[in-house]
Amino acid sequence: MFPPHFDYHRASSIDDALDVLERHRDDDPRILAGGHSLLPDLKNGRASPDVLVDIGEIDGLRGIESGVDVESDTDHGTGQTAIGALTTYADVLESDHLERHAPVLTDATRVLADLQIRNRGTVGGNLTAAEPGADLPAAALAADATIHVRGPDGERTIDAGEFLGADGSESALGERELVTEIRVPPSPTGGYAKKTHPASGYAMVGVAAVLEIDTETIADARVAATGVLEHAVRLTAVEDALVGERVDEAIETAAERAGETIDPADARSDDHASGEFRVHLLSTYAAQALERAMEVDA
């Protein structure tokens, strides 16, 4: 399987990348980071850009920083953790800081693909490609992440829900915009559980959960699913059922409501699993994700 022909440019900086994107605006340019979503798409004909802009050597887009911008190294004063777009899954797993402050990302990354792919695939690429069944979109929604992008009109931040089209709309990422970093607020509680598709490694269904616990009571809950729809989605019925309840009593009844907000007729249905089955699986994996979140907190 050969990719189609294209021109390749290696960008030396973000500005250089934006320049090349602008210059080739009519050539359907695509950004190449780790390549682990884009190259398979090129091989199987799902993408055929005339130009690839490789941002893989821009060191300012790599790394995990607490309280500062990855790129400019300046304090953003929010206590959030910034994850550079080119940070690999392996980098995420090596970060003790992330495991303490955003364990939902660590937990989702641990079961993502395999060792070689984790060495090469990037967080920014994962969220931009947002494959149905990719693990990080659910984790990013649950983590309440914001996506920082640069484009022709400068810098802006996009809420993970808008970026991922979690309400079913198009992604808010504009043409010729590139992701620079992902920021997550501190949250010591989080877990992820998935039914892995045995061949593709993607989630048939995956659920990410982040809980805010105030003396045994759930003060806030963010629960999101991947694999069940074409985009990641918040499971609001589960969230509503958790808030205000005691942690040791709420999980089972809340998880049972996971499928409530999704019509099986809207769910992804293919040779591997019907929409009905995917919705059916949600409760099981919601319960597991919530239990993992509790374990992390304990």
Next chain:
Amino acid sequence: MTTHDIELTVNETEVELTVDSRTLLVHALREDLDYTGPKVGCESSKCGACTVELDGDAVKSCTVLAVQADGASVRTVEGFADGDDLHPIQQQFSAEHGLQCGYCTPGMVTTTKHLLESNPDPTREEIRTALKGNICRCTGYQNVVNAVESAAAALAAGEGESAPDDVELQTDYPTPGED
């Protein structure tokens, strides 16, 4: 169609070559440079037969463009042995019969090296998890896991030195179904 002049360091030898934009690293290694250790299996980043070390990390070379690797250091399985002395991981794959047809072995050995560098004493479960991205169509996983365990022990005992070369090859294999 655009071509690019790139430089790679393959198994500690610097090479220069010209590649198409779309040339995959595995094809550059095999066809332009004659390193046929990395195999072309699924070409879709699933089977791991093409696994090589790229700047020290095990990666699937079917999912890296050769031009992306410009300036990088690559190690293929040909770079594991020290002259005629096989690398301890290779010795243990041989001793434990961790291969049947051998097609997946270069990838298995490369991933094993990456695992043992970060986790020198893995459990069998950890070995299986690490090798998730390496598929063996002969289904010889049991002996592969044995080989990785033995390699971990050999590396720990020898501090990375080559193990003795009188590896005893196992000949009394159990009849399938017996174990």
